[in-house]
Amino acid sequence: MMIRARRIAAMLSTAAVLGAGALAPAGAETVTLTILGVGDTYNFAEEDGRGGFARLNAVAKAEREANPNTLYVFDGDMLSPSLLSGFDKGQNTIDLTNLVPFDIAVPGNHEFDFGPENFIEKMKASKYPWAAINITNADGSPIEGLGGVMVKEVGGLKVALIPVAQDTSPEVSSTGDLKFLPTVETAVAAARQARDEGADLVVGVVQTDMSNDRELIRSHAFDVIMSGDDHSYATAYDGVTAYVETSIDGQFLSPIDLIVEIGEDGDGKRTIDWVPNFRFIDTAMVEPDPESQKLVDEFQSKLDESLGVEIGATETMLDSRRNVIRAEESAMGNLIADALRDATGADVAITNGGGIRGDTTYDPGTVLTRRDILTELPFGNVTVVTELPGSQILAALENGVSEVENGAGRFPHVSGMSYAFDPSAPAGSRVSEVMVGAAPLDPDAVYSVATNDYMLGGGDGYSAFGGGKVIVNAGNGNLMANDVIDYIANAGGVTVDVEGRIKNLGAN
Known part of the structure; x- marks a missing residue:
């Protein structure tokens, strides 16, 4: 029997809020912040009834409806490789993600498989912001349209999103003369600066391998890290940093509910304390979003005819x-x-x-x-x-x-x-x-x-x-x-x- 992602998200978010409220000290304000991350989404259609953009979009819609304090982030790799991208250079992924836009998207190495000009073209066609703090033009100047650290006010919280791309991209993709700064070093410095500038929560949105992920976690500069690149699913929490490796093609998703207590210390200074609640969603149990499925079916028909x-x-x-x-x-x-x-x-x-x-x-x-x-x-x-x-x-x-x-x-x-x-x-x-x-x-x-x-x-x-x-x-x-x-x-x-x-x- 199919279960709507909306129902799953609503039940789990409600349970998390009730549980946190029971533990919150008197006078503290409790806010639940949900972060849904995804990356490595190549194929527009499902595989064996799991994954694909119609199911992914259904989950993202459900999370936002269940909790308005939701951040939806993309941690790299969608324009390539896939069957359809060989024809449209990844435009299908832009069309499908535009239906349920991200709050922020980080370019992965596969965003440059058709060259930097194609990435810039697809970035302009997106209804959401792309960002990466470690990619510049050859002369070090910013790339037009590519943002940096993003600070969002969510539920009374100042959340800094640190977007970082993979510094090995020039070795594995066609990045032209773009310059990539070191992934870990750049990310940690930006996270610490954001904290110094008053961020309540610091969230890394990164496209890099697990060896770099481990370095980022050990730095303890981040509250949360949402990471792509490894095509696997993983969650971890070391008491300081919560971590999700975001699977492939949206097959398995893990929204994190941060149960945040906003309070004051004895000197009247603002305090932030939080605990993570990891949830697991197997998208085989998610009903596809009808609007997205219609577009998927159109793409599939065109692809079948030509292939x-x-x-x-x-x-x-x-x-x-x-x-x-x-x-x-x-x-x-x-x-x-x-x-x-x-x-x-x-x-x-x-x-x-x-x-x-x-x-x-x-x-x-x-x-x-x-x-x-x-x-x-x-x-x-x-x-x-x-x-x-x-x-x-x-x-x-x-x-x-x-x-x-x-x-x-x-x-x-x-x-x-x-x-x-x-x-x-x-x-x-x-x-x-x-x-x-x-x-x-x-x-x-x-x-x-x-x-x-x-x-x-x-x-x-x-x-x-x-x-x-x-x-x-x-x-x-x-x-x-x-x-x-x-x-x-x-x-x-x-x-x-x-x-x-x-x-x-x-x-x-």
Whole structure:
């Protein structure tokens, strides 16, 4: 039986208020402040009856109706990657969140997958404010339209929202010449300043990994931290700072009710004391918001029409599972690299496993559709070509396997060449047996290399791709996914298999 989020929120908020009131000392004013955070919301539709924007919007509406003292915050990553974002560069997420606007939104690294110009365009189309205190233009000047610390008066409380983005964004996304200041250092300094300036409560809205989250918690500069990036759900409270890691695609949500007592000390100075009440909402139990669902259905209809086109069957098993595509040769990686080389006529092709996102397998005989390829390649990357000496190609391969033990997305899939690597060797000295065609890689010879615009720009640590003569730039290249689709269609299907292009010398 479906349960309305409104009913859940109302019952739990009421219980929290009654409980707090029973404990409040005489003369103290008790205020319940609800904070609902969400991040990493890529897919507009539900998955297996859970998540999606229609359910998320239903919860946000219910929380605001149950308690007018509610803050709804977004902690990064929505414009990409998804099937539809490959067509509209994330506009669908803006349209859906505009129906139930955030109080504040922090850009995640995926907000820049289509470049900073697209983010600025989408920011302007938003009916809510975007903010990040650690992103500036290259010269250090503010980015027009991107705010900083936000102080809101809520229920008689002065609440400082500290919006902080991920400082590794330039390494993993297409941020152009934007400058990112250190996440933790910048966040803690701003939180302490806000406290010094009289904030009753300091709330971090951050898009960063759990290692940084732990540093932020240990600083005790924040009352609450709402964090995205890790795609997991977690709550914690160490007696000073309450913390929520906000799940993925709005599947699991945890509003926090802060039961705040506003009082005075013996000298008549204002005092603030609070305790957190964490709530858990499984959105499989939430009835979708009708207005949002109507828009979701419209998006789905458009997507189905364009993506259902069949392009060819595979004769071999294609494997794009995360643990495979980021660690070893796979037929899917070979297929994509072959398509880039075929489309460009380059000597070799190199593409990163982290850009391949389907996380699935396709059995022999499976008829592939445009949807399958765009699911695998959702970032909207463009095929580019550069000329590089063999020494830089070797450096690129070394970078690609430098963090294979951590499952890093930089793992390189290749075409027109082969290589071996030893994961037990020191990073930077792992690659050997590099062949281009039937000949050993010549460090002094110049080769044409097909790759994607993200890697050419130094993404995933591929600085070795810089400095070469660019033959096809991002402005002139084809959408990478379209090159793969055309390659399969022209070949009448997929025959590529695991062929020994990549050899792991440390494998048993």
